[in-house]
Amino acid sequence: MMREMSGAEMVVEALKDQGVDVVFGYPGGAVLPIYDAIFHQNSVRHILVRHEQGASHAAEGYARSSGKVGVLLVTSGPGATNAVTGLTDALMDSVPLVCITGQVPTHLIGSDAFQECDTTGITRHCTKHNYLVKRIEDLPRVLHEAFYVAKAGRPGPVVIDIPKDVQFALGTYTGPKNVQHKTYQPKLKGDMDKIRQALALIAKAKKPIFYTGGGIINSGPAASALLREFVGLTGIPITSTLMGLGAYPASGKNWLGMLGMHGTYEANNAMHGCDLMIAVGARFDDRITGRLDAFSPGSTKIHIDIDPSSINKNVKVDLGIIGDCAHVLEDMVRLWRTEAMSADKGALAAWWRQIDEWRERKSLAFQNSAKKIKPQHAIQRLYELTRDRKPYITTEVGQHQMWAAQHYHFEEPNHWMTSGGLGTMGYGLPAAIGVQLAHRDALVIDIAGEASILMNMQEMSTAAQYRLPVKIFILNNEYMGMVRQWQELLHGGRYSESYSEALPDFVKLAEAYGAHGIRCSDPSKLDDAIREMIDHPGAVIFDCVVDKAENCFPMIPSGKAHNEMILAELADDAGIEIGSVIDEKGKMLV
Amino acid sequence: MSKSNVETHTLSVLVDNEPGVLARVVGLFSGRGYNIESLTVAEVAHAEHLSRITIVTSGTPEAIEQISHQLDRLVPVHTVTDLTLAGNSIERELAMVKVRGRGENRVEAMRLADAFRARVIDASTESFVFELTGRPDKIDQFVELMRPIGLVEVSRTGIAAISRGPEQM
Numbered sequence: 018m019m020r021e022m023s024g025a026e027m028v029v030e031a032l033k034d035q036g037v038d039v040v041f042g043y044p045g046g047a048v049l050p051i052y053d054a055i056f057h058q059n060s061v062r063h064i065l066v067r068h069e070q071g072a073s074h075a076a077e078g079y080a081r082s083s084g085k086v087g088v089l090l091v092t093s094g095p096g097a098t099n100a101v102t103g104l105t106d107a108l109m110d111s112v113p114l115v116c117i118t119g120q121v122p123t124h125l126i127g128s129d130a131f132q133e134c135d136t137t138g139i140t141r142h143c144t145k146h147n148y149l150v151k152r153i154e155d156l157p158r159v160l161h162e163a164f165y166v167a168k169a170g171r172p173g174p175v176v177i178d179i180p181k182d183v184q185f186a187l188g189t190y191t192g193p194k195n196v197q198h199k200t201y202q203p204k205l206k207g208d209m210d211k212i213r214q215a216l217a218l219i220a221k222a223k224k225p226i227f228y229t230g231g232g233i234i235n236s237g238p239a240a241s242a243l244l245r246e247f248v249g250l251t252g253i254p255i256t257s258t259l260m261g262l263g264a265y266p267a268s269g270k271n272w273l274g275m276l277g278m279h280g281t282y283e284a285n286n287a288m289h290g291c292d293l294m295i296a297v298g299a300r301f302d303d304r305i306t307g308r309l310d311a312f313s314p315g316s317t318k319i320h321i322d323i324d325p326s327s328i329n330k331n332v333k334v335d336l337g338i339i340g341d342c343a344h345v346l347e348d349m350v351r352l353w354r355t356e357a358m359s360a361d362k363g364a365l366a367a368w369w370r371q372i373d374e375w376r377e378r379k380s381l382a383f384q385n386s387a388k389k390i391k392p393q394h395a396i397q398r399l400y401e402l403t404r405d406r407k408p409y410i411t412t413e414v415g416q417h418q419m420w421a422a423q424h425y426h427f428e429e430p431n432h433w434m435t436s437g438g439l440g441t442m443g444y445g446l447p448a449a450i451g452v453q454l455a456h457r458d459a460l461v462i463d464i465a466g467e468a469s470i471l472m473n474m475q476e477m478s479t480a481a482q483y484r485l486p487v488k489i490f491i492l493n494n495e496y497m498g499m500v501r502q503w504q505e506l507l508h509g510g511r512y513s514e515s516y517s518e519a520l521p522d523f524v525k526l527a528e529a530y531g532a533h534g535i536r537c538s539d540p541s542k543l544d545d546a547i548r549e550m551i552d553h554p555g556a557v558i559f560d561c562v563v564d565k566a567e568n569c570f571p572m573i574p575s576g577k578a579h580n581e582m583i584l585a586e587l588a589d590d591a592g593i594e595i596g597s598v599i600d601e602k603g604k605m606l607v
Numbered sequence: 608m609s610k611s612n613v614e615t616h617t618l619s620v621l622v623d624n625e626p627g628v629l630a631r632v633v634g635l636f637s638g639r640g641y642n643i644e645s646l647t648v649a650e651v652a653h654a655e656h657l658s659r660i661t662i663v664t665s666g667t668p669e670a671i672e673q674i675s676h677q678l679d680r681l682v683p684v685h686t687v688t689d690l691t692l693a694g695n696s697i698e699r700e701l702a703m704v705k706v707r708g709r710g711e712n713r714v715e716a717m718r719l720a721d722a723f724r725a726r727v728i729d730a731s732t733e734s735f736v737f738e739l740t741g742r743p744d745k746i747d748q749f750v751e752l753m754r755p756i757g758l759v760e761v762s763r764t765g766i767a768a769i770s771r772g773p774e775q776m
Contacts, residue, residue: 137627142638146682149626166682200623201682326676329669 019191024153025050025184028117031160032061034193037088039064039079039454041072045092046132047119050184064454064483067475069096071447073103074473077112078451081434082409084237086113086167087451093119094132097178098139102441104174105143109438110260111235113172115163116144122182123151136178145173146201151180153188161196170203171324172235203323207340212348215295215319215336216358222293222317223364224371225253228276228305231260231437232298232322233342234430240343241430244297245269247350251360254372256284258299259422260437267426273372274381277305278573279419282380282582283372285571288313289579290371296320298342301331302438303606311578321345380571380584381423390540392417392492392563396424396464399490402547408460409452411435413445413469416498416569417491421464443472449487450479460488460551467493467560468517477530480556488550488557491523494565502568507604527558538562576603615644615665616691617698617768618675619776623683624650624658631681632660641666641674645700645743647765657685661768688776690768698768702746703728704737708757716756723749734759 022030028051032040041064044052055063066072069091076087087107091100097118107114121130137149146166148159156179163175219225227248233240241264248255248271255265256276265272274281276288285307288294294316299305301320306312309331318334320327321342328337338345352358383393410425411434412418418435427433434452436444445463453461463470470491480487492498500515527534533553537546537560550557570585576599583598622628629648636643645663650656664674671689678687690696704725706716713735720727720737723745729736739749743766750761770776 138630141627141631141634147627198682200685324680326673326680328676330673330676333669 019189021187022190023050023054023184024156024179024186024188025054027156027188027190028160028179028184029054029058029061030190031157031193032088035086035161035164037061037086040088040090041066041075041079041451042090043069043072043092043096045096045119047093047121047181048090048096048117048184050181051090051117051119051179063090064450064479066447067478068473069099070102070443071450071473071476071479073100073114073116074106074441074444074447075451075454075476075479076114076116077103077107077110077444078411078434078448079455080112080114080451081234081448082431082452083455084431085455086115086164088115088117090117091119092132093121093136094134097134097136101139101143102439104140104176106436106439106441106444107174108143108145110436111172111231112174113167114174115167116174116176118176118178119184120149120178120180123180124182126180136176140176143174144176147176147178149178150183153183153186156183156188157191158196161193162198164193165196165198166201169198169201171232204339205323205341205344207321207338207345207348209348211336211338212345212352215338216349216352218293218317218319218336219251219253219295220358220360223361224291224368225251225293225295225360226287226291227253227255227295227297228257228288228299229255229261229264229297230258230299233261233264236298236323236342238430240264240298240341240346243343243346243350247346247353250350250353252362252365253295253360254287254369256280256288258302258305258437259435261299262422262433263427263430266428268428275422278307279423279569279571281423282378282571282584283375285573285579285582286375287372291316294318296322296334297346298322300327303331306332307573308576308578313579378584380582383567383585386564387540389564390538390543390561392420392494392567393424394540395492395543395561395563396420398543399462399464399547400425402544403460403462403551406460406551407432408462409434409449409456411445411448411452411461411463413463413465413472414440414442415466415469416494416502416567417464417466417469419499419569420492425464442469446470446473446487446489447476447479449489450476450485453485453487454483461486462488462490465489465491466498467491467495467520467523468497471521474526477532477556477558481531484555486553486555486557488559490550490559491561492563493520493523493560494563494567495520496565499569505568506574507599523558523560527556530556532556532558534558534560536560536562574599574603575606576600612667613665614668614671614691615663616671616689617696617766618662618664618678619688619690619768620660620662620678621685621776622658622660623685624656625683628658628683629660631683632662632678635677635681636664639677641670645765647767661766663766686776688770690770690776693770695772696768696770698742698766699740700743700746700764700766701738701740702750702761702763704739704750704753704761705734705759706737706753706757707734707759709733712756716753719749719752719756725749
């Protein structure tokens with residue numbers, strides 16, 4: 018379809034053609050023509066955030082919970098720079114976003130004009146790709162190409178910077194058909210010879226393990242279904258990164274729990290002791306591997322990933338298969354069936370006996386209390402009382418995030434939204450808003466800390482404006498808990514600037530935003546308070562006052578290997594000086 | 608990462624000649640802490656808007672493999688070829704060398720230039736500018752010989768490289 022229209026109208030038309038129903042944004046001088054075009058139509062809904070960082074995380078929440086591309090629209094200068102954190106977050110966690118930024122008119126570019134910044138320069142390192150569109154003739158192609166680049170291959174954020182004169186200029190709009198990128202065509206199907214080699218390794222492995230990550234979620238629901246099928250067929254134990262939770266159900270019998278720095282004892286020891294590691298859509302991040310030279314020393318490693326640069330980046334693998342998880346898993350499952358392959362059942366039985374021994378350590382156990390609410394207990398109760406509603410969970414970053422990952426159990430993909438790679442405090446509330454807009458009738462809970470939530474608290478206004486019933490469940494320990502924990506472990510308990518001084522009254526704050534506030538500090542009243550939160554039809558801020566001193570265990574200390582975890586029982590043991598567990602070299606690491 | 612097995616490789620990168628593409632490539636090197644020893648870029652196919660970037664970099668074989676993959680991941684990059692890994696490539700560099708001197712030094716400069724097949728592209732009563740093409744080590748050698756004679760300054764293009772034989776990269 019070819020039609021004459023302004024650049025601003027092209028933007029809206031392209032959004033419609035790309036099937037976008039929601040855009041998160043904030044107006045300003047350099048995007049006014051696009052806002053005017055939005056005013057004149059009803060098919061694309063604009064959600065007014067209160068800060069551009071909120072727009073970027075809301076778009077992430079929307080994208081991750083729906084599998085679609087998230088879209089944000091911000092003005093030049095500060096609008097663009099405020100969005101940078103969310104763009105970086107999306108790059109690290111491979112979330113498909115299209116971010117449209119206004120720019121000063123082309124003749125003013127480079128003159129230090131009002132609200133001018135070098136948006137493409139600033140965002141070059143925090144986007145998968147970006148464009149500065151200086152000619153109206155290029156705009157339709159760039160708009161459609163941006164959506165393609167954002168979701169093709171390993172997804173990521175794409176910025177389109179559009180000068181104001183280009184928004185006013187008239188040109189011919191063309192639809193998304195026949196927009197094919199000339200160079201960027203990621204390989205989806207894996208090499209069949211390598212897939213056969215992988216299957217042969219799996220069939221003869223004695224102590225295999227699946228280590229899966231966010232790539233499975235990004236690949237779509239089919240990848241999760243195939244993964245479940247393949248795990249079922251082979252009987253191999255499976256663990257996952259923070260980003261991959263929900264791809265395999267937590268109730269599944271092969272599930273070992275999350276691995277890594279705050280992963281379970283059984284998952285980490287199985288990774289350490291396995292003879293075959295099958296990494297699928299995971300990137301061997303430092304939170305996962307711990308000490309690299311002691312990472313899973315005796316195993317053969319297979320790595321399936323759509324991004325060739327992920328393979329051999331941190332850990333040298335024996336067999337790298339480049340392709341989309343769903344495509345590769347489909348070939349694997351099909352061949353496994355048609356060639357009637359089977360795993361070494363005897364060896365697997367022995368492997369499972371070993372794993373069950375590790376499991377007996379009950380590494381997620383904690384000392385509960387009748388006086389104070391333990392944060393782990395709070396998450397467990399939240400899980401028990403909300404699980405039947407199949408809620409979407411977002412988090413902020415810190416101890417509460419790890420407790421949520423450990424004690425809230427995920428059955429389905431796309432139901433867990435957290436900032437993994439970048440670790441962005443302030444992610445959870447705007448992300449929850451994005452999730453709620455993609456799933457209007459769902460229960461959406463932001464599991465938060467009292468420090469993180471304040472970083473984007475202004476987005477409560479957005480929730481109020483659009484009547485979004487998001488539930489904010491704050492584990493309030495009056496500390497930046499993870500900072501405090503590290504100061505206890507590494508810096509002699511000198512809690513430099515990690516106390517949350519002068520906190521607001523969260524109940525009154527909720528009321529100020531037109532939401533419902535609940536406070537609970539009594540373990541015996543917790544269940545009723547959580548029920549009150551769920552039953553309330555609107556937005557809720559739940560101030561859950563928890564034990565201030567609780568640490569998040571188990572933990573692989575910095576610079577240690579998977580088999581050198583600290584368990585809570587060890588930490589509680591008076592004989593061991595917790596501050597001495599991490600050596601000088603480990604202190605240098607983050 | 609051990610420093611013992613650091614190698615120098617020449618990478619040839621074919622890219623869309625669009626604004627910012629060089630900044631993407633250079634930014635990737637600085638952002639990820641890779642080395643650039645030499646970098647040249649020019650359009651090689653005007654109609655297709657293709658530019659060829661030749662980068663000489665150093666690192667462990669693993670680091671260089673990673674550099675190739677990271678470059679390949681950039682959206683405007685068509686192909687990345689590790690010419691050193693592929694073997695059998697030709698590398699050339701052009702230099703312009705300004706030398707100042709009178710009398711015997713002037714004669715000596717001319718004699719050396721002749722031996723290196725350098726051409727005189729500018730001359731005054733007390734100076735020459737030589738143009739010299741060759742492998743980087745040949746240029747290094749020439750520059751070192753000119754130093755005592757009266758070297759003023761050098762301008763070098765950096766390395767351009769291509770594989771031998773009939774095949775395209």
